[in-house]
Amino acid sequence: MKSIRKFTVRAVVPARLGALEELAANLRWAWHEPTRRLFEQIDPDAWARSERDPVTFLGEIDPSKLEALAGDDEYVARADRERDALRAYLAEPRWYQGIDGETPRLVAYFSPEYGIAAALPQYSGGLGILAGDHLKAASDLGVPIVAVGLFYKAGYFSQSISSDGWQQERYPVQDPDGLPLSVLRRPDGSAVQISIALPGGATLAARVWRAAVGRVTLLLLDTDVPANADDMRGVTDRLYGGGSEHRLLQELLLGIGGVRAIRAWSELTGASAPEVFHMNEGHAGFLGLERISSYIGEGLGFAEALQLVRAGTVFTTHTPVPAGIDRFDRALVERYVTPELLPGVDPADALALGVEPGADPATSAFNMAIMGLRLAGHANGVSELHGRVSRRMFGSLWPGFDPEEVPITSITNGVHAPTWIDPALTALAERTLGTDDSEHADWLSPAVGDAELWAVKRQMRERLVGDARRRLAAAFVEQHPGASAPDWITRALDPDALTVGFARRVPTYKRLTLMLQDPERLTAILTDPERPVQFVIAGKSHPADDEGKRLIQQLVQFAARPELRERIVFLPDYDMAMAETLYPGCDVWLNNPLRPLEACGTSGMKAAMNAALNLSILDGWWAEYAAEDYGWVIPSADSAGDAGERDAREAAALYDLLEHRIVPAFYDRPAVDPVQSGYFERDADRVPAEWVRMLRTTLTRLAPELGADRMVRDYVERLYRPAASRFGAMVADDARAARGFAAWAAKVRAAWPQVAVLHVESGGLDQPAVGDELHVRAEVALGGLDAGDVAVELVSGRSTAADVLTDAERTPLAAVGGGSWEGTVTLDRAGSFGYTVRVVPAHPLLADPAELGLIAVAG
Structure with a gap:
């Protein structure tokens, strides 16, 4: 019953x-x-x-x-x-409290999901785990953050695998009273409830749960309250569930309701109003419209309020493909974005923010990432490569500017070391080095013997094997009620075998089954009686992604073969609890996405922090950190004729690395001279000396670079502080600067069609040589603008056969009156040289020359 x-x-x-x-x-x-x-x-x-x-x-x-x-x-x-x-x-004061100069009093961080702990299952994958690590590192550093999300009663989903290998989803309901949460209450004990207006005079209400994440307050909005009709009580039922309208309601609540929840929390606690708002992806983009509505209520116009919001907003994009962006039907958004929802905001102005460049404003989809970028004066990707991809992907928002000038920077993700480093590794650092900060320990110190480090690594591998066997047994009993787990499960995996890990979400681009390209060759690798390899694999596919589910099914069916089931296992229901043993227990972490579709991919970072070596395509974070001491690079087959050929070639490279470099390095001396081959045998204590040297180098040199503390410091110095400074300048004196900047921007936009470089002349160079000076004079039409409203620049560099400038440098030209600008550039290198002249807007409050997306270039 x-x-x-x-x-x-x-x-x-x-x-x-x-x-x-x-x-x-x-x-x-x-x-x-x-x-x-x-x-x-x-x-x-x-x-x-x-x-x-x-x-x-x-x-x-x-x-x-x-x-x-x-x-x-x-x-x-x-x-x-x-x-x-x-x-x-x-x-106590921490790093943030010791920063010289002005810093934000409070940062508001918005994310649709948070991976804080397995006990609070409000995450689906990397985006949520990253958000959780961001909060934890901010707490450790003393960065004042209040975070906002939604409370999903059924979380994401629990995964099981059917007897034929097909993913099945369950949505166990969470009891918030049994979680580390408390209701946000007023002094009289009544619960705080926020609401947003819906079409037809209805409202959507939400209570606010509060979680203490160290020094950080996390507010989670929950619509399962009596004030809502039954269908509205289910708005926050599950993460990434339901249809388009359901998702839109969640994102309206997250953005608009989230800002209102912060206001209520601030009033109750006396906390400062946030100076910086950080959107972790576009899901929370409506927060900017709520803030605009509030400023309009204080007397600003839409354009003025927009400039004020942009000044203090940071947007982080996590997707390298347009298909990964939330888009909604324009008519659906138009039905919800009303003056009742956002008082003072003309719906046409709000809808215009989500129109993709070049699309028909009347019919195009509403793009949440485009809105997020238009509402944010500061934006970033999550690795160096992803930053480059993002600048190209969103470059149409800044037409005329080269991709490297698109104002999207990059801050490479990091992982929270105290969360992810295995306690056994921390204990070894305490015992031998006298420090509990194993992330920054000197693992190259002779105090840590090879045998000790190797013994701890085996201990972590042994714990993974035990956990995997327990999970396999539980999964079998779930599939076969009343039956006992078969004996082979007690033999699955070997604590002394080379262990390769692969665990992540399972969209097709991550290529879960690349390893199965040549089943016979993989089988030979796995079943070598002298030097066996074992794979531990986990991951969830989105419930609506049948292609991803098919990949899981192929992998599960392959692993079920009697000759393989003790050497390759798929563990169902991947979550943070599983990850705590999976990352430390692996010797090699595999990542083989289609380059450049991995924005960052932090699983390999967690593995590296636990003395695992990476085996990866040069994508995401690995593209900037890869080195021979840290693992192996799978060459990308970029010249392949089609996807099939690319997969075959990259899989062959993966097998080659395993057979000829990784397996011999882990087990024994090859037949050739080890100095020439790079393979080393184990010493008398059965310790693979060269392998352990690589582990030491990974722990000492790579791991500290991968920490979330480094990431959060980067956000503070490169984005939060500049955003707070610009917001402070804009909001001061009754937003006088915001009003003036908005008026100036409107004037410049109106005049820009008449701005042009009319003529360029140069002289002084009959036979150009290195060290000579090129003198340039340009005639510019300003269309009624003043000379101080623009910057005129000489752009010079190497010129390709297609007359495209590379390695371009920009030299300001000086106004000399009469619509003329002059300047000089020194020729400092030999070879093909080219130049042009351009005009861009100029204003002290511009965050970037490309900000307005206006440019005029000599014809």
Whole structure:
């Protein structure tokens, strides 16, 4: 018999152990190992069953055990010490508080998903895990952030695999009372409820759940409240579920409702209003329209409010392909974006923000990323390569500018080391190096012996094998109710075999089944009796992606072959709990997407932090960090005639690397001289000396570069501080600068069709040689603008056969009156040389010359 409703009854914790409740209430336990060990000591088995979630754990623990511990003075003192350490962590100055100069008082961070801990399953993959790591690192650094998302009652989905290998989805309902959340309440105890207007006079209401992520407050909006009709209660039912209208409602709530939730939270806590708003992808783009509406209510016009919003907004794009962007039917958006929803905002002005460049404004889809970029004065991709891809992908927003000038920078993602580094590795650093900061430990130090490091790596591999066998057994019993798991599962995987990991979302471009291109060759690699290789694979495909599901099915069916099932396994229901053993337990991390479709791909970063070597296509983060000491590069077959040929060639390169470089390096000495081949045998202690040297170098030199602390520092210095400075300048004195800048921008746009470079002449060079000076004079029509409204530049560089300038440099020309500008450039290199003259807008508050998308170039 099934219950119709469930809730969590929490244990009554004795007063002497009150520190435990305080520690459980803050999600810092998700990455603070001493706190986790404190709970584990109470009941290790129950702690494991709770998946190391102290809230669940305290709800299920035998009260008698708590009563007994309350009499243990040593344990009580230890709990009190950890509570005091948490309080100090929350209050003491950290890196951010020591920055010289002005910094934002508060940053608002918006994301549709957050991967904080397995106990709070509000994430689907990399975007959410990145958001969670961003908050954790911001907390550790003391960066003042308030984050906003949605509370999905069924989270993403739980995955199981049918007997024929097909992915099946389940949506277990989450009980928020059993999660590390609390309702945002007013002083009288009533719950805060925000609402947004819907067509026809209806409203969508949401309560606000609050989570403490260290020093960061995370607000999650939940529509499952009595004030809503039944269909509206389900708006936040699941992550990335439902049809187009369902998704639009979620994104309206996230953006508009999220800004309103921050206002309510600020009023209750006395916190400063955010100076910077950061959109983690375009899902939260409507936040800019809500802020524009608010500023219009204070007396600004739309154009003035838009400039004020842009000044303090950061937009991060995570997709390298147009198909990955949310688009909505214009008529659908038009039905929802009304004056009732956004008072003071003309719907036509709002709709124009989402029109793709060159498209018919009356019929084109509403593009959330395009709106996000138009609302943000600062934008970035998530790796160097992705930044280049993004500048080309969105370049049409800035017509006439070369791709390298498109104002989208890049900040490479990072991962939160305390979350992802295995405790065994941290313990080794503490034991041998005297530091618990294993991310920055000197693993090249002789204090860490090869045998010790290798033993810890085997320990992590052994833990993965045990976890994998447990999961395989559970999956078998789920498929075959009443049956016992077969004996072969107890032999699946080997803690001493070379272990390759592959785990991520499963869209087609990530090529889950590239390894299956030549099944016979892969089988030979896996089943070599002397030097076996084993693969541990996991990943979820979107419920609507049948092509991705077919890839999973192919892989599962291949792995089910009797001769292979102990050497290649697919683990269902990939999540953060699985990842905690998967990354540390692998020796090699495989990534083989279609280049350049991987924006960043942080799974290989997590593996590297756990002494694993990468085997990857030069895409995402690996394209900028790859080195022989850190792993191997799979050559991209860019010259292939079609997709089939490309897959075949890249798979062959993968097999070659495994057979001729990776496997011999892990196991033994090849027949040829090791100095020439690069292969090294294991020493007398059965330690592969060269392999361990690579592990040391990865841990010492690569891992510190991959941390989320580096990433968040980059955001602060390169985006948050400039955005806050520009916003402060715009908003001061009743937004006087914003009003003036908007008027100036309107004047420039109106005049720009008449701006032109009329004539260019140069002299002084009969036979140009290195060191000579080129003098240039340009005649420019300004269309009624003043000379101070523009910058006239000489653009010079190498000229290709197609007369395209490369390695271009820009030299300002000076106004000399009468519509003339002059300047000089020194010829500092030999070879083909070309130049032109261009005109761009100029204003002290412009964040970038390309910001307005206006340029005039000599014909």
